[in-house]
Amino acid sequence: MTFEPSTDPTTGSALDVDLDALRAKYRQERDRRIRPDGAAQYRRAAGEFGYYAKDPYTPWTERAPREDRVEVLVIGAGFGGLLTASRLRQQGVESLRLMDEAGDVGGTWYWNRYPGIHCDIESYVYMPLLEEIGYVPQWRYAPGEEIRRHAVAIAHHFDLYRDTLFQTRATGLSWDEEDEEWLVTTDRGDRFRARFVVTSSGTLTQPKLPGIPGIETFRGHTFHTSRWDYGYTGGNQDGDLTGLADKRVAVVGTGATGLQIIPHLGQDAQELIVFQRTPSTVDVRDNRRTDPQWAASLQPGWQRARMENFLAVLAGEPVEESLVQDGWTATTRLQRKILSGAVDTSLSPQERERQDEIADAHTMNRLRARVDEIVEDRATAEALKPWYRYMCKRPGFSDTYLPTFNRPNVTLVDTADTGGITRMTETAVVVGDTEYEVDCVIFATGFEVGVSGVISGTLPVVGRGGRSLLEAWARGPRTLHGFYSHGFPNLFHLSGIQNANSVNFAHILLEQAEHIAAVIGRGHAVGARAIEPTAQAEDAWVNTVHETAIDNRAFQAECTPGYYNGEGTRSIAGASYSPGPIAFHHLLRQWREGDMGDVLVHGRLDDARASQNVGAAR
Numbered sequence: 001m002t003f004e005p006s007t008d009p010t011t012g013s014a015l016d017v018d019l020d021a022l023r024a025k026y027r028q029e030r031d032r033r034i035r036p037d038g039a040a041q042y043r044r045a046a047g048e049f050g051y052y053a054k055d056p057y058t059p060w061t062e063r064a065p066r067e068d069r070v071e072v073l074v075i076g077a078g079f080g081g082l083l084t085a086s087r088l089r090q091q092g093v094e095s096l097r098l099m100d101e102a103g104d105v106g107g108t109w110y111w112n113r114y115p116g117i118h119c120d121i122e123s124y125v126y127m128p129l130l131e132e133i134g135y136v137p138q139w140r141y142a143p144g145e146e147i148r149r150h151a152v153a154i155a156h157h158f159d160l161y162r163d164t165l166f167q168t169r170a171t172g173l174s175w176d177e178e179d180e181e182w183l184v185t186t187d188r189g190d191r192f193r194a195r196f197v198v199t200s201s202g203t204l205t206q207p208k209l210p211g212i213p214g215i216e217t218f219r220g221h222t223f224h225t226s227r228w229d230y231g232y233t234g235g236n237q238d239g240d241l242t243g244l245a246d247k248r249v250a251v252v253g254t255g256a257t258g259l260q261i262i263p264h265l266g267q268d269a270q271e272l273i274v275f276q277r278t279p280s281t282v283d284v285r286d287n288r289r290t291d292p293q294w295a296a297s298l299q300p301g302w303q304r305a306r307m308e309n310f311l312a313v314l315a316g317e318p319v320e321e322s323l324v325q326d327g328w329t330a331t332t333r334l335q336r337k338i339l340s341g342a343v344d345t346s347l348s349p350q351e352r353e354r355q356d357e358i359a360d361a362h363t364m365n366r367l368r369a370r371v372d373e374i375v376e377d378r379a380t381a382e383a384l385k386p387w388y389r390y391m392c393k394r395p396g397f398s399d400t401y402l403p404t405f406n407r408p409n410v411t412l413v414d415t416a417d418t419g420g421i422t423r424m425t426e427t428a429v430v431v432g433d434t435e436y437e438v439d440c441v442i443f444a445t446g447f448e449v450g451v452s453g454v455i456s457g458t459l460p461v462v463g464r465g466g467r468s469l470l471e472a473w474a475r476g477p478r479t480l481h482g483f484y485s486h487g488f489p490n491l492f493h494l495s496g497i498q499n500a501n502s503v504n505f506a507h508i509l510l511e512q513a514e515h516i517a518a519v520i521g522r523g524h525a526v527g528a529r530a531i532e533p534t535a536q537a538e539d540a541w542v543n544t545v546h547e548t549a550i551d552n553r554a555f556q557a558e559c560t561p562g563y564y565n566g567e568g569t570r571s572i573a574g575a576s577y578s579p580g581p582i583a584f585h586h587l588l589r590q591w592r593e594g595d596m597g598d599v600l601v602h603g604r605l606d607d608a609r610a611s612q613n614v615g616a617a618r
């Protein structure tokens with residue numbers, strides 16, 4: 001399908017894209033996929049599907065319940081938790097406990113160990129604390145195992161393994177007004193106390209499955225990509241899946257994960273059937289080994305400078321030179337549709353949107369042309385072309401994904417018109433009336449969104465006066481700067497909510513960790529028993545976030561369904577601070593340099609209880 005040039009209605013000059021035709025095509029492709037059940041189409045990998053969430057990496061260890069006390073509990077040992085704990089340790093906090101459901105640190109990089117796993121954000125800006133740890137990544141885009149090992153190295157470097165509770169899920173936090181500390185309960189029978197609690201429980205953590213009729217009847221082998229079963233497939237994250245040499249394998253899902261596993265499955269399985277509902281965009285990857293000369297030339301402070309530079313470019317801020325220059329920095333204007341940052345205010349909103357749409361069409365045309373260039377079979381190439389605007393779906397990058405469909409043992413099955421897979425039987429995956437007999441089904445179907453314990457209520461929090469956090473947030477989150485809430489003293493959250501957001505979320509987490517550590521540090525410095533934002537400061541911040549929110553509902557309503565738009569049912573507008581991460585980090589720095597007067601201090605470790613603000617307490 002091609003789109004002939006039309007005329008620009010504003011300037012009268014010829015356009016090389018036909019926006020009307022493109023819009024109609026995008027709408028048609030969206031409508032093919034919209035399902036009335038929206039996000040309810042998925043099943044949580046729990047209960048009867050709990051098998052899919054079981055940890056295949058670390059044997060279960062029995063231990064006695066804890067009934068002790070720590071100064072700081074950090075829930076979540078991914079990068080957010082590790083970075084916060086590192087900064088607190090550097091400040092001299094000795095009594096520090098990391099807790100995680102996983103068997104070790106690493107968060108997303110602990111769970112996701114599938115073949116081909118890489119981070120598609122450049123490693124030199126993604127992997128935090130490189131200079132402090134004394135490490136330079138081996139690849140421009142690092143393999144998952146290198147990143148997981150880096151998380152372990154951070155934990156060792158800052159002595160964070162000393163008091164960890166792994167394989168442990170927090171089940172409740174309740175504020176003890178008398179002693180001014182949190183009572184923490186867990187699924188291991190622990191009942192311990194913590195003066196401060198920091199939650200960093202991630203946003204894409206709980207694996208989800210499609211609610212395919214008959215999914216539970218399948219008798220072959222099956223697992224979710226975030227719990228890869230190397231016992232069955234053989235091999236490791238580099239591939240060599242020898243166990244699949246005589247297997248017919250089905251993979252469901254072609255998101256960022258699907259893009260990375262499918263080339264390995266295609267190479268090693270006897271036969272691979274890829275069940276696709278919506279194709280991803282697949283841009284150039286161009287991964288390469290780190291140049292040792294470049295690594296040797298790096299000057300102290302290089303990583304922070306590079307991270308700041310990348311963040312600024314992504315946020316649409318002016319820079320002298322873009323240091324990273326990859327598929328992300330080339331599409332910043334398009335990312336602005338759903339990610340916060342600076343916009344060109346010299347243009348009217350209508351003109352800005354028109355130019356955005358043209359730029360979007362150029363990028364998408366290039367990506368569709370890339371499919372034609374690489375994929376030999378015409379029908380397969382057509383099915384692999386993404387027909388939506390660039391940020392409707394999470395952008396993808398790969399140099400090996402599209403060529404996989406030229407292999408004779410690989411078949412693409414397009415399930416767009418059936419809303420995904422129709423049903424499963426004991427031995428087959430069924431689409432429409434066609435049954436595909438397979439030995440193994442691998443679900444690359446992603447994760448529940450925003451299932452951070454505190455926000456979803458899976459971790460009940462009861463604060464001052466017996467008030468639950470969910471009740472306090474009944475009409476939406478209420479925080480100061482996204483970190484903490486009035487009535488919930490000494491409790492901090494790392495997340496994108498009412499905070500900054502960026503493609504390089506590891507950088508966002510580093511800034512969050514440093515801010516939280518600074519606030520706790522200030523509390524310690526004044527001998528505070530408890531700190532929390534004032535109600536006025538919280539109100540003001542909630543208003544700021546709402547007033548500056550960019551309305552992207554119209555954009556997302558036109559998108560094919562996916563987790564970015566609640567499967568076509570809602571917009572993610574207003575979740576984070578819209579002026580962008582650079583503006584937000586500047587605001588936080590200024591705030592820290594002030595007297596932190598927005599934070600209430602309760603009591604003193606050494607004398608009677610009295611409320612005052614941190615500024616006054618100094």
Ligand code: NDP
Nearest residue numbers: 118119120210253254255256257277278394420421445446
């Ligand atoms: P996604 O949610 O992005 O993709 C799930 C896939 O499953 C989609 O292709 C979806 O199709 C498909 N699917 C769902 N239900 C059905 C069904 N019933 N029948 C057929 N297909 C179905 O999950 P991923 O694990 O791929 O990625 C999750 C996130 O993890 C990414 O968005 C990214 O944020 C992160 N990630 C990051 C990486 C990195 O390098 N930094 C690498 C990998 C993941 P449809 O689109 O039609 O819903």
